[in-house]
Amino acid sequence: MPRATAAVAAETARRVLEVARDRFAADGFAAASVDDIARRAGVTRGAVYHHYDGKLGLFVAVAERLQAEIAARVVAEAEKETDAAAQLRAGSHAFLDAITDDRAARILLVDAPAALGWSRWRELDAAASGRELREAVEALETVPEDLVDALAQQLSGAMNEAALWLADRPGDARAREAAHSALDLLLVALTPS
Amino acid sequence: MPRATAAVAAETARRVLEVARDRFAADGFAAASVDDIARRAGVTRGAVYHHYDGKLGLFVAVAERLQAEIAARVVAEAEKETDAAAQLRAGSHAFLDAITDDRAARILLVDAPAALGWSRWRELDAAASGRELREAVEALETVPEDLVDALAQQLSGAMNEAALWLADRPGDARAREAAHSALDLLLVALTPS
């Protein structure tokens, strides 16, 4: 088998990543097999292990990609607002919509904590949208300084659970509306009227 | 090997369950091995497969046991209060304390959703404390009927995340206090003054 040029190699890595994203979303981390991913990408497991650090490394690459995509959308929406409270609300709603697209919820919210361990998952999340959330909560006048971390964490949990709840009800517009409204109910309590 | 009497057999099943609980908590579902659990329980894998429906069945048994224990504590605390709002708050705080004891958080909140799938995990949770939470939210006058499900879900997510956050900071009394206070911040918004 001839060796591929650098551009072709990058294309191989990209295709593997794409297939992996699809398989992890469809089958979950545990049930997805590296061999299946490789075959669907048109390569052997050797290629996958060359480009990525094992099954977990491949999964991490997929997760980081998804996190980045979602964080970008969240930040973009939040930045449209000016004051802290509005930014928090806009970002939260954007997060809910973003993570329920592209079947990212299962990968990021169900499999990632188990596969990476909760603390590593937290670090990954903090590097993406988690940090923004914490800062948004911190900017609120109504929240005491020593509760910022705990509250941001719990809001994150509420949104994540809402996302999974929605992911379990695809196409249910009423549920989506209810999730957003309920989230607002929690957020308005924290935002100064 | 002689066959055991019925009482001895029940004791075997109980010992296996206990060891499994310990191993799942320490190693996680994926990394724990049936052989290791069996050996630590003083039996072979054959005994485990006789008493439980495979690794997943054993895990489900452990999870159900933990759920029941926690639900009992939550209900006991909630029943000390009379009005709906106070019951919700008492139950929520009791849940936070209960699930962070005995290293149940990892099993129930991290591994269970991944191993069982999110929807099966939800059913398991609903059968235990989830249903109580929904009813408590429903009893609040301040929450519109069509938001009850979504809100209960999100509150559950907030509490679960708080539990994991605390489980990651064992013995940190300040964090525990902050988690409870932050949870109160969310709950007071929903409870009529």
Added chain:
DNA sequence: TCCTTTACATACAATGTGTCCGTATATCCA
């Protein structure tokens, strides 16, 4: 007392992961 069922132990087959090794060919460098 015999016979069925229970409670395991043991052996076996299947699947999946990670690693090692081979190799052809870009790419770098003298």
Added chain:
DNA sequence: TGGATATACGGACACATTGTATGTAAAGGA
């Protein structure tokens, strides 16, 4: 420009783990 070297894989192997099938000895009922 022609070799040396590193890269991008493919293929084979070893290992771990799960589930199943089978054997078996004793308990408990008829």
